[in-house]
Amino acid sequence: AYSVFQRWEPQKPLYLVLLLLGIPALMASTVASDFTSISIAVVSTFFVYFGSIMLLAAGYRLSVLHPLANYPGPISNRLSSFWIVWVSSRGKKHRYYQELHGIYGDFVRTGPNELSVCDAQAIQDVLGAPGLPKGPAWDNRHPAGEVVPLLELRDTTEHAQRRKPWARALNSSGLKTFEPVVVDRVRELVKHLTLASEATDEVNFAMWMKAFSHSLTVPCRFDTDFEFMKRGGDTESIWPIFEDGMKAISVASYVSWLLPTVHAVMPMDHLIQRGVQITKKWVGERGQRGSSIKDLFYHLINEDGLESERPPLEAVAAEGILAVIAGSDTTATALTALFYYLLKNAEKLSKLRAEVDSHFARDEEPVDFGTLAGMEYLNACINEALRLYPAVMSGSQRQVPRGSGGKMIGSRFVPEGTSILIHTFSIHRDPRNFSHPDSFLPERWLVDGRPSDMKHNPEAFIPFSFGPQNCVGKNLAMMELRAVVASIVQRLNVSATAGSGLEQWEGDVKDWFITLLPPLHVRLQVR
Numbered sequence: 264a265y266s267v268f269q270r271w272e273p274q275k276p277l278y279l280v281l282l283l284l285g286i287p288a289l290m291a292s293t294v295a296s297d298f299t300s301i302s303i304a305v306v307s308t309f310f311v312y313f314g315s316i317m318l319l320a321a322g323y324r325l326s327v328l329h330p331l332a333n334y335p336g337p338i339s340n341r342l343s344s345f346w347i348v349w350v351s352s353r354g355k356k357h358r359y360y361q362e363l364h365g366i367y368g369d370f371v372r373t374g375p376n377e378l379s380v381c382d383a384q385a386i387q388d389v390l391g392a393p394g395l396p397k398g399p400a401w402d403n404r405h406p407a408g409e410v411v412p413l414l415e416l417r418d419t420t421e422h423a424q425r426r427k428p429w430a431r432a433l434n435s436s437g438l439k440t441f442e443p444v445v446v447d448r449v450r451e452l453v454k455h456l457t458l459a460s461e462a463t464d465e466v467n468f469a470m471w472m473k474a475f476s477h478s479l480t481v482p483c484r485f486d487t488d489f490e491f492m493k494r495g496g497d498t499e500s501i502w503p504i505f506e507d508g509m510k511a512i513s514v515a516s517y518v519s520w521l522l523p524t525v526h527a528v529m530p531m532d533h534l535i536q537r538g539v540q541i542t543k544k545w546v547g548e549r550g551q552r553g554s555s556i557k558d559l560f561y562h563l564i565n566e567d568g569l570e571s572e573r574p575p576l577e578a579v580a581a582e583g584i585l586a587v588i589a590g591s592d593t594t595a596t597a598l599t600a601l602f603y604y605l606l607k608n609a610e611k612l613s614k615l616r617a618e619v620d621s622h623f624a625r626d627e628e629p630v631d632f633g634t635l636a637g638m639e640y641l642n643a644c645i646n647e648a649l650r651l652y653p654a655v656m657s658g659s660q661r662q663v664p665r666g667s668g669g670k671m672i673g674s675r676f677v678p679e680g681t682s683i684l685i686h687t688f689s690i691h692r693d694p695r696n697f698s699h700p701d702s703f704l705p706e707r708w709l710v711d712g713r714p715s716d717m718k719h720n721p722e723a724f725i726p727f728s729f730g731p732q733n734c735v736g737k738n739l740a741m742m743e744l745r746a747v748v749a750s751i752v753q754r755l756n757v758s759a760t761a762g763s764g765l766e767q768w769e770g771d772v773k774d775w776f777i778t779l780l781p782p783l784h785v786r787l788q789v790r
Contacts, residue, residue, distance in 0.1 A: 287312040324375045330678035336363065336372030344374045344517040351514045354773030357656040357688040364689045370675055374517070377660070377682040381689040383696055383723035385673035389661055389685050390730040393419070395670070397732075398662035398682040403522035404512055412581040417662075422732060428562035428570070429582075429735045438738060440557050446630045448479040448492075449746045453754050455492045460787035465760050468783040469599045472747075476594040479743060506592075510775040516660075593654035593734075594743055596778045601648035601748060603768060603783055604703035606759045611705060615644055616752045629749035632742055638749070643708035645744050649726035651703065656688040656774045659728060687725055688774075696723035756788040 291301075291308035298304040323329060324341050331341075339346045350359045360379050363371045369382040377398075380389065389395055397417045404415055413429065416422040431437065452475045459466045474491040515522060563582050565573045605612040618640045623629040635641065663670045665680045677683060692700040697707065698718040706712040707719050727734035734740070751757065759765055762784040771781035 320375075331372050331376065331378065331681065334370055334372040334378060335367040340373050341375060344377075347374060348514055348517050351517065351775070352510075354510075354775055354779070356513075357686075357772075357774040360657060360686050361689045361692065364686065369673075374682070376680065377684070378677065379684055379686045379689075380672065381686050381693060382673045383690055383693075383720055386685055386690075386722070386725060386729055388670065388672045389683060390725070390728060390732070392731050394730045394732065395661035395663060395683070398660035398684075399519050400516035400660040400682065402519040404515075404519075410578045410581040419731070426732075426735060428565070429559070431569070432557070432559045432562040433736050433739055435738075437557065437562075438742060441739060442632060442742075445479065445743055445746055446628075448475060449630060449743075449750050450628065451478070451492055452747065453750050455495075456751065456755060456787055457789055460755065460789060464786060465762060465784050466787055468602055468757070468785045469595070469780055470782065472598040473592070473595040475747065476592070476598070476743075480594070506775075506779060509777050510773075513774075513776040516776075592777045592779070594740055596652060596654055596780055597645070597648055597740070597744055598747055599780045599783055600652040601644060601744075602751075602757060602785070603765070603780075604648060604651070605644070606757065606763065606783075606785065607765055608703055611644065611703065612752070612757070615640055615705075615748075619749050619753050623749070623753060625753070629753050630746050632746070635742075635745040635749055638745070639709055640705060641745060641749060643705035645741070645748065646708045646724070646726075647703055647705045650691045650697065650724060651701075652772070652778055652780075653687045653691060653726040654734075654778055655728070655776060656778055657776075658684040658687045659732075660684045685725070685729075687728075690723050690725070693723070694718070696720040754790060756790055758786045758788075760784055760786050 287309045288305075290312065291305045294308065295301050295304040298307065321342055325338070326332065337346075347356070350356050360371070360373065363373065363379065364381040369380060369385075371379045371381075373379045396419050397415070401415045401417055404411075413422065413425050416425060452471070456466070456471060459471070471492070474495070478491045560579065563574070563579050605615070618638055619629055622634055622638060623631075629635065661683050663677050663679050663681045663683065667679045669676055669678045669681075671677075672683065690696060694700050696718065697720065698716075706714075707717055713719060725733075727737040727740070764771075764781075764784070768781060768783065773779040
């Protein structure tokens with residue numbers, strides 16, 4: 264049984280039942296006559312059976328015979344993935360992996376068959392073209408027969424094909440289509456923040472950034488509006504559906520082999536089911552209504568006629584969930600993190616405001632995207648926030664394909680079948696790549712403003728991942744970030760309050776694949 268698990272990693276429920284229950288049950292029946300009762304025979308047999316499997320697994324994983332024996336890491340991690348499951352459930356994976364790299368070095372064995380890498384030279388080998396396919400952590404997130412969204416595809420050829428409509432929607436021509444939508448939503452955000460500043464002494468800045476990003480993401484994807492800003496937040500409890508789903512997925516990814524059995528035994532999780540239903544509703548309404556712009560749906564449903572056939576509704580709905588999560592929470596994270604650091608560094612905020620005022624008159628909305636793209640300090644502040652808190656802090660798991668013979672990753676040989684990830688949070692905060700890595704220093708991004716002795720490795724900066732599977736919407740995200748930051752800084756004074764909690768704010772950040780930030784309470788005043 265152990266040899267079967269080790270070599271083939273069976274995942275189908277029937278095979279797991281046979282291996283984990285059928286074999287010990289058969290053994291118990293054959294030795295039952297040697298015991299005083301059948302219950303004692305069953306308990307004893309199962310104890311010996313599972314104890315033997317665990318001892319064999321532990322001995323092999325800790326032995327010099329294991330392919331990853333030469334890679335250091337905690338004994339608990341080398342024995343099992345369950346410690347990482349516990350860490351992930353608490354949302355502290357980003358800090359834990361950073362601590363491991365500080366102790367064990369650039370290559371750390373974080374699981375029985377997984378490596379985490381904190382080496383900028385390895386980025387190209389893992390994520391660059393042709394790169395490595397995604398690892399087993401992406402398996403079995405959906406019941407058998409359901410469409411797998413783009414983000415979770417392990418087949419690199421299929422990924423490249425499915426990415427094409429996304430690329431068309433978000434190329435330079437597509438961005439022009441979205442510009443009026445971005446301007447309209449930024450204008451609405453500033454209006455609601457202004458009203459909030461007059462109505463109360465303290466507002467939850469993080470909530471408003473999330474309301475903005477969702478209010479922008481849905482129209483750009485489905486040409487509809489759920490008026491999150493007008494309602495002052497998520498009055499229909501849509502956000503927790505996706506957030507709780509991401510938390511569950513980030514934890515379950517380490518026992519992905521067990522998920523088919525979970526799906527077979529239990530109906531689809533009610534949160535996931537509701538998320539799918541909501542997205543299908545958006546897709547269905549958008550399909551019936553048509554669109555005034557060439558939104559993402561226009562390309563996904565093949566309204567441009569560039570693909571041979573239209574995809575089914577389920578396929579578009581699967582992509583829709585990805586579009587909402589990837590396009591909204593990531594933007595809200597970057598905006599909230601940036602203003603957190605600006606609140607802690609008043610001189611940086613003053614310098615940023617001076618640059619905005621030098622490019623736009625007080626009666627002029629700062630939404631000229633060409634001008635914004637050329638504003639050095641604005642872009643430096645955004646880059647610095649993305650460096651400190653990238654949207655996906657712990658990276659995306661890849662795997663050295665079985666049968667490949669292994670691969671050189673940087674200066675190290677990694678055996679075939681090994682799961683591997685580039686730990687973005689650790690690389691971004693590595694002093695070998697960036698001097699004073701935990702400090703908010705936008706000047707490091709200025710060629711003329713950066714001290715000559717400051718270490719700055721732009722090749723280690725991968726907030727949108729890297730290579731052929733990087734974030735396809737990064738240019739739209741940057742467009743949104745520039746417009747929002749410039750507009751808020753121009754129109755409003757933002758300051759901390761007694762309830763801002765700046766001292767413990769970073770300790771409350773959660774890593775559940777996407778980055779979830781705690782509330783950020785601020786005082787707003789119209790300039």
